[in-house]
Amino acid sequence: MKSWEEIDPRAAxxxxxxxxxxxxxxxxxxxxxxxxxxxxxxxxxxxxPGEARxxxxxxxxxxxxxxxxxxDCRRTHGFGRIRMDRGxxxxxxxxxxxxxxxxxxxxxxxxGQKQQGERLLRLQDELGRTLLHDAEARAWRSQAGATRSxxxxxxxxxxxxxxxxxxxxxxxDAADNRLYGPEFGEPLQPLWIAMARSHARLSLRxxxxxxxxLLEALGEELYERFRARLEQLGCVPxxxxxxxxxxxxxEHVVVPALHREIAEGVLLPxxxxxxxxxxxxxxxxxxxxxxxxxATWKLALGIVNTSTRRMLALHTVLNAxxxxxxxxxxxxxxxxxDQPEVAVLDExxxxxxxxxxxxxxxxxxxxxxxxxxxxxxxxxxxxPGEEALPFAALSYADGxxxxxxxxxxxxxxxxxxxxxxxxxxxxxxxxxxxxxxxALESHAQNILLLHRxxxxxxxxxxxxxxxxxxxxxxxxxxxxxxxxxxxPAAHLAQNRHSYMETExxxxxxxxLHSAFFFVCLGDLxxxxxxxxxxxxxxxxxxxxxxxxRYQHRHPELEKQYERYDLFSEKIRIEQLARRRLYPDSExxxxxxxxxxxxxxxxxxxxxxxx
Numbered sequence: 001m002k003s004w005e006e007i008d009p010r011a012a013x014x015x016x017x018x019x020x021x022x023x024x025x026x027x028x029x030x031x032x033x034x035x036x037x038x039x040x041x042x043x044x045x046x047x048x049p050g051e052a053r054x055x056x057x058x059x060x061x062x063x064x065x066x067x068x069x070x071x072d073c074r075r076t077h078g079f080g081r082i083r084m085d086r087g088x089x090x091x092x093x094x095x096x097x098x099x100x101x102x103x104x105x106x107x108x109x110x111x112g113q114k115q116q117g118e119r120l121l122r123l124q125d126e127l128g129r130t131l132l133h134d135a136e137a138r139a140w141r142s143q144a145g146a147t148r149s150x151x152x153x154x155x156x157x158x159x160x161x162x163x164x165x166x167x168x169x170x171x172x173d174a175a176d177n178r179l180y181g182p183e184f185g186e187p188l189q190p191l192w193i194a195m196a197r198s199h200a201r202l203s204l205r206x207x208x209x210x211x212x213x214l215l216e217a218l219g220e221e222l223y224e225r226f227r228a229r230l231e232q233l234g235c236v237p238x239x240x241x242x243x244x245x246x247x248x249x250x251e252h253v254v255v256p257a258l259h260r261e262i263a264e265g266v267l268l269p270x271x272x273x274x275x276x277x278x279x280x281x282x283x284x285x286x287x288x289x290x291x292x293x294x295a296t297w298k299l300a301l302g303i304v305n306t307s308t309r310r311m312l313a314l315h316t317v318l319n320a321x322x323x324x325x326x327x328x329x330x331x332x333x334x335x336x337x338d339q340p341e342v343a344v345l346d347e348x349x350x351x352x353x354x355x356x357x358x359x360x361x362x363x364x365x366x367x368x369x370x371x372x373x374x375x376x377x378x379x380x381x382x383x384p385g386e387e388a389l390p391f392a393a394l395s396y397a398d399g400x401x402x403x404x405x406x407x408x409x410x411x412x413x414x415x416x417x418x419x420x421x422x423x424x425x426x427x428x429x430x431x432x433x434x435x436x437x438x439a440l441e442s443h444a445q446n447i448l449l450l451h452r453x454x455x456x457x458x459x460x461x462x463x464x465x466x467x468x469x470x471x472x473x474x475x476x477x478x479x480x481x482x483x484x485x486x487x488p489a490a491h492l493a494q495n496r497h498s499y500m501e502t503e504x505x506x507x508x509x510x511x512l513h514s515a516f517f518f519v520c521l522g523d524l525x526x527x528x529x530x531x532x533x534x535x536x537x538x539x540x541x542x543x544x545x546x547x548x549r550y551q552h553r554h555p556e557l558e559k560q561y562e563r564y565d566l567f568s569e570k571i572r573i574e575q576l577a578r579r580r581l582y583p584d585s586e587x588x589x590x591x592x593x594x595x596x597x598x599x600x601x602x603x604x605x606x607x608x609x610x
Contacts, residue, residue: 010174013140018139019131021135023103024087025134026127026130027101029162030103030164031071031073031084035082037578039577040113042055042056043055043056043057044056049080050074050077051074053072055071056069056070058110058113059091065094067094069090069092069106069109070090071084071088071089072084076526077536077537077540089101091105091106103127107120107123111123115581119581119582123580126170126580127165127168133168134159137181137184140183154390160306161523163306163307163577168304169303171303171304180248180279181279182283189276190247191250192243192269192271192273193242193250194237195240195266195268196267197238199266199267200243201314201317201318201353201354203350204349205346217273217295218242241351243372244299246284249301249369250269253302254370257369258362258366275289280296281392281445284300285297295348295376296374296375298312298372300369300370307579312465313488314485315484315487316465317350317352317465318350318485319465319466319484320350320465321347322482322484323464324344327432328346330436331344336554340428342460343381343458345461346376347375347376347465350374351372353366353369385452387452388451389451391425394421394527395524397531417454418528418539420455422542424456424457426547427546433560434550436476438470438508439468439469440511440512441469441511442467442520446461446462469511471501473503474505484501505563506568509564509568509571510571510572513571513594514571514574517543518573521543540598541598541599544596547567547596567594569597570591573590574590575588575590
């Protein structure tokens with residue numbers, strides 16, 4: 001007789017302990033973000049930095065009676081973030097009855113006082129899907145007893161640690177989630193299509209030929225087979241551009257939106273590669289399992305995850321190779337004697353469907369639906385003895401990567417290991433900012449730590465097609481900066497903070513500060529504080545030491561240190577939860593306290609991190 005897990009694994013996950021654990025995480029991240037962004041303010045206000053106490057939120061039940069939600073939380077020293085004791089939440093009914101908090105009820109009773117209608121329903125849907133998908137992943141890991149090598153660490157990273165809709169994947173059904181979710185590590189083979197050159201836009205790194213990247217991706221045998229298939233269809237192969245497409249995207253987005261173009265031979269499916277791929281933590285990025293030396297593909301995927309549709313807008317695909325060329329030029333030009341080492345996983349080829357000639361309604365449906373970026377695989381930059389680990393894994397308490405990190409800390413000592421990590425990580429990013437005026441959106445998903453037996457050596461950076469910000473008029477080497485394809489007005493109308501060029505140097509600084517210092521280092525500081533007892537401000541003192549050491553060694557960049565002041569009293573971050581409840585036009589970045597401000601130094605002096 002079949003077990004329930006075999007009959008309906010999703011229902012089994014819902015009825016397991018995994019469901020309760022997932023609900024606690026989703027609800028916890030929602031409340032932390034909601035309090036931090038002051039969407040709802042507790043009775044009596046929030047704790048002060050370093051303070052922990054019990055707070056209460058008011059709610060309104062469906063029948064109109066007042067209810068309260070009581071929880072224990074603290075405010076951290078790092079950016080003033082809110083940390084909640086995940087097991088402390090209790091709902092207190094109008095009659096004084098105490099019960100556990102429930103996600104859907106909390107959204108209705110507390111957030112329902114702030115917003116109603118479509119926006120609240122959409123948030124409720126994204127949160128519910130996140131809960132469901134997280135529960136399934138937890139149940140699967142528990143049942144499979146999955147132990148993975150560090151090579152599979154990408155699949156263990158369970159989503160954004162702050163955003164409450166970290167695994168919503170709106171668009172996937174249960175089967176899709178199991179097939180394409182990175183946690184499950186299922187092999188997949190993207191579909192290759194031929195796109196009429198009249199509708200295709202191609203971007204290649206300087207000196208690269210179209211045939212070159214295709215032969216690298218396909219191999220000569222498959223490349224010739226695809227060309228022969230076009231000839232069998234009565235087409236001229238040179239009139240087409242080849243590109244990979246995510247199988248879900250073809251079935252659920254491309255065919256429904258562009259069936260006319262398929263009928264007319266503008267888009268033609270031509271086959272699949274023999275190579276097997278696997279989803280990375282960025283669910284639309286696929287790494288080659290068969291041959292890790294080959295490219296990782298970033299493909300358009302029309303699902304909504306962490307509240308963003310994972311399309312690939314045309315201008316970003318076309319900018320990918322341009323930005324990669326630029327970064328290499330900056331790092332190779334005028335090298336300093338002690339210039340920090342960094343590996344750039346360049347995006348060397350991009351191909352996209354141009355919907356410009358379509359009717360307006362179809363054009364809107366097709367925007368960003370067909371795009372692919374080829375990115376250098378990590379195996380292509382590793383030196384003998386080096387291994388790679390996603391930076392996000394350093395802040396995870398559980399899983400294979402966490403066990404390795406704990407072993408490294410025991411082996412090398414927390415503070416020596418941390419100092420090596422910060423030197424390898426902070427230095428190259430501030431070098432790009434100070435020496436070149438370029439900020440990278442280096443959140444934890446975009447950084448790989450390269451190490452030798454756990455000792456940090458250098459970092460590898462990725463995802464540049466829309467992840468840089470700069471002020472052209474302030475660039476030290478403006479002649480190296482390419483003319484990038486601008487963001488279309490319709491794109492900016494949906495997200496006015498999605499841009500590369502600005503005249504505001506503070507916006508450049510905060511692009512790096514909010515992604516790298518707030519997310520990457522902020523999460524690491526909390527992890528080391530909560531897991532190893534390292535005081536938050538002791539962590540930030542060591543970060544400040546790395547920055548001051550760089551500044552002391554390069555006094556010629558003094559004006560840049562003032563222009564891009566990493567020690568400012570406050571910085572701006574995106575309000576990720578608030579954007580789910582209010583129109584983009586009503587949500588401004590939030591000013592938050594900067595923990596580095598405490599370690600401003602007199603010009604020319606260095607802070608010693610003891």
